[in-house]
Amino acid sequence: MSGDQPHNDSQIKVDFRANDSHKHKDKHKDKEHRHKEHKKDKEKDREKPKHSNSEHKDSIEKKHKEREKERHKDGSLERLKDGSSEKHKIASLERNKDSSLEKHKNKHKEKDKEKRKEEKIKSSSGDVKVKKEKENGFSSPPRIKDEPNDDSLYTPPKENSKPLKRFRDEDSCDQKPKKIKTEDNKKTKKRKQENEEDIKPKKSKSKSKQNAQADTKKKIKKEEEQKWKWWEEERYADGIKWKFLEHKGPIFAPPYESLPDKVKFYYDGKATKLSPKAEEVATFFAKMLDHEYTTKEIFRKNFFKDWKKEMTSEEKAMITNLSKCDFNEMSQYFKEQSEARKQMTKEEKQKIKVENEKLLQEYGFCVMDNHKERIANFRIEPPGLFRGRGNHPKMGRLKRRIRPEDIIINCSKDSKVPSPPPGHKWKEIRHDNKVTWLVSWTENIQGSIKYIMLNPSSRIKGEKDWQKYETARRLKKSVDKIRNNYREDWKSKEMKVRQRAVALYFIDKLALRAGNEKEEGETADTVGCCSLRVEHIKLHPEMDSQEYVVEFDFLGKDSIRYYNKVPVEKRVFKNLQLFMENKQPDDDLFDRLNTGILNKHLQDLMEGLTAKVFRTYNASITLQQQLKELTNGDDNIAAKILSYNRANRAVAILCNHQRAPPKTFEKSMITLQTKIDAKKDQLADARRDLKSAKADAKVRRDEKSKRMVESKKKAVQRVEEQLMKLEVQATDREENKQIALGTSKLNYLDPRISVAWCKKFGIPVEKIYNKTQREKFAWAIDMADEDYEF
DNA sequence: AGTGCCACTTAGTAGCATATTG
């Protein structure tokens, strides 16, 4: 259904993006000012010729030429702006304006949260019962027997042909509790069976703990050999995420080790020994000394404030000015340390590696429902200075050390609860099988909750991922209807409906994020679709010989700049004019709309539909289309992979996934170019050799010289091929300079599309997915055949 | 409808590990 996506072409071609994150300043302060600067930026942009509108700010002429060059290589993939180095400069300039409206909310917040949490726990357990007599609730079956033999359990033959699809399709909607899906058939039984089977052999389960453990181990071993195919099993209904969960808890950050006495800290030129606490925080700063962060006003201010809290009263009295602090010796010391680490002998390195491996084996896995699963992040985040992205009002604040007393453990009742480090207690032990996390704690900067969860290769993540793509595929079926629907709504007499329709159009056409509201002053000022402000778009009734052009310029997630000029339909344009009437630059563009309203509407259009599904859908469908368009079956593998990367790149551009160009980019391009030149010379030589060999053969007419010709021919071919490969590599790299492919590959592209493509063109999957990716997408690799269609 | 909390996905990057090169 390539017809599905009428916008796609234009999306790709029209997107001129830039990434210099010129940051917004704090909202309350000098809004006017901010706006003006903003404007200036844009004006600058507009002055430039069309192609360079991806350039921004003090962007640099010298790079311009380069970019021109790049551009013709592939007209459809417009280059992102270069110069994230500028990005930093600018960012720092603007960030320095500081203004931390520290609100003291945090403390209150935290208390509040805690209370609520407690209440919640109580009520939710009640809740559960009301909703449904859940099968034995949380208590999981005692540990489990040998893995039931797959074949025997599996889906009965009748549905066997397409087992996966089948229940997927029905089920994918069950996030909205499709209500107790008629626990249909055998499949569901399967899980139960598994569980029951486990119980049986145990006889007196209390006694057989050890047996059980042994069993578990055995089973797990076995499993590792024959990779568990969770995707061939039935899923849990109704919000239950697991029945059995056992793990070892988190690994804590190593305790602070004081600096050797010889390493001094100087205040106002005077050597001073800091108290351990103050010293620790000082080292955090010292370690970042080379980083641009430490030059930023907000960062310094926040840091200094939090640092003082850790000082003794004498220290507090003495140290009153951060600028008089000299951390250089400390910084030097850490550099030496890391240098020393690099210089370690192989044996020492090996030893560390082994040690790490041991920790991984012990803490890196859990047992969830009979299966040993990898944990994603089993280490607690160490203390340090908060590094927000973009112009974050809280950058530089102290991220405090997390202790066992902060930790909530989640596991099943009948599991062996992890023990806290000696002399400590957990904050709480919970047995909530409606959530997927194993460990959580509350972080002190934003007061948000952090979790330890499973690896993407785990069943629990994989199922969800799969489901996500199934939802996107359902959207594919109704997208035409939905598009017609919102086009109708552009004419609505209700303002809210019009705004909703226009916003949805942007989300669909431009793959914008939903744009939830955020607390002002708590985070960097970034927006998504629903939170766009008047100042973020400009309307051009005519521009570059196109009509009704909307110019977007705003900072999105992670303060990545979104810059784009898009021709839109007349009605959209008129609506935007209407929405902007009588508004200030910092007023909301869609003042009658928020993500809640939008998503509720989407929900009515299709079950399970939310704004983010459009991103997934458009990303995947674009990949599929582009692959179809770009792949040439006659190409060699390298060229095909280039095509794949280009298709991938089209998606990354659509989704505005950017990266800072690698620091060594320029240099490595040059070396590559030298190589190419060398190869060209070599080719010329080879050709010359061939020629003379031919001439020689003509004269001599003997076998030997004929053979000579043949071998020279081959040599030429070989060199040609090598040259080709290098050139392809250069193109690919150049085009990729500031585009990050990883994010879309990992989160937006239905892996089955890629797998199918690989199979169709005889490309080994390894060329597309590395090991980790293959683990994450094991389900797709296993199930997609070459004619899979998204 | 608005709010706050919570759970979970999506995001870019620092820095280590490994491959490649001189």
Add this chain to the structure above:
DNA sequence: CAATATGCTACTAAGTGGCACT
């Protein structure tokens, strides 16, 4: 074999969206 380039992983910030509550 050291130096350098490149690839990958771990890390953690910053989004989205559901739900309960008012």
